[in-house]
Amino acid sequence: MSEAPAPVVILISGRGSNLQAILDENRAGRLPIEIRAVISNNPDAEGLQHARVAGVPTEIINHSDYAERSLFDAALMQAIDRHAPRLVILAGFMRILGEAFIRHYAGRLLNIHPSLLPALKGLNTHTRALVAGAKQHGASVHFVTNDLDGGPVIVQASVPVRTGDTADTLAARVLHEEHRILPLAIRWFVEGRLSIHNGQVLLDGEIRPEQGLVAVPKQRTEATK
Ligand code: GRF
Numbered sequence: 001m002s003e004a005p006a007p008v009v010i011l012i013s014g015r016g017s018n019l020q021a022i023l024d025e026n027r028a029g030r031l032p033i034e035i036r037a038v039i040s041n042n043p044d045a046e047g048l049q050h051a052r053v054a055g056v057p058t059e060i061i062n063h064s065d066y067a068e069r070s071l072f073d074a075a076l077m078q079a080i081d082r083h084a085p086r087l088v089i090l091a092g093f094m095r096i097l098g099e100a101f102i103r104h105y106a107g108r109l110l111n112i113h114p115s116l117l118p119a120l121k122g123l124n125t126h127t128r129a130l131v132a133g134a135k136q137h138g139a140s141v142h143f144v145t146n147d148l149d150g151g152p153v154i155v156q157a158s159v160p161v162r163t164g165d166t167a168d169t170l171a172a173r174v175l176h177e178e179h180r181i182l183p184l185a186i187r188w189f190v191e192g193r194l195s196i197h198n199g200q201v202l203l204d205g206e207i208r209p210e211q212g213l214v215a216v217p218k219q220r221t222e223a224t225k
Pocket of ligand 1: 012013014015016017018019047091092093112113114175178
């Protein structure tokens, strides 16, 4: 296929390692997207530097410049829409978005969340997984709806919780998987392979099993048994 790469906008708030994973896949020619802008609500987000190094335009819409969330959301929408993206990607974007925003991008707004949704919605998922004594933890990519962290799941990856894990060691193991499944879900989307039917995600017309939990072939060389 020689279609033009899909225009996307990526929103970040911090470190930007998921953004870097997307930039890497894109540069390697495995992700047919044109990243029109990286927008951060946090002027000090480290991830902005990753975008600059890659030559991607950056913008800051600082939430603390707005008296109300609806005004911040409106400014953000305006900034995004100037780039006419087919897809908007929340890659570690840490602000809750309002209804009007979510409605405007319905079906083309993806988020990565560090848990096996629907388990552990919200913050501090790694600590909460440890406290709950979970044996498995992981990450999910989902379409964003007004149900916070509750939108239809596209793909998940699980990791074992090991004896002696701390929130940091567990987070690192999960993050490794995030960097694999977020670009994968983006690729499926821009290739036109995803759809939503009755609130469920379909890939190539097949309903994703168990809220999206599937074995995703690993491209790494290390043993995964
Ligand atoms: C990731 O764990 C992501 O799942 C969560 O926030 C973290 C962002 O990390 N939403 P980074 O900024 O992509 O490094």
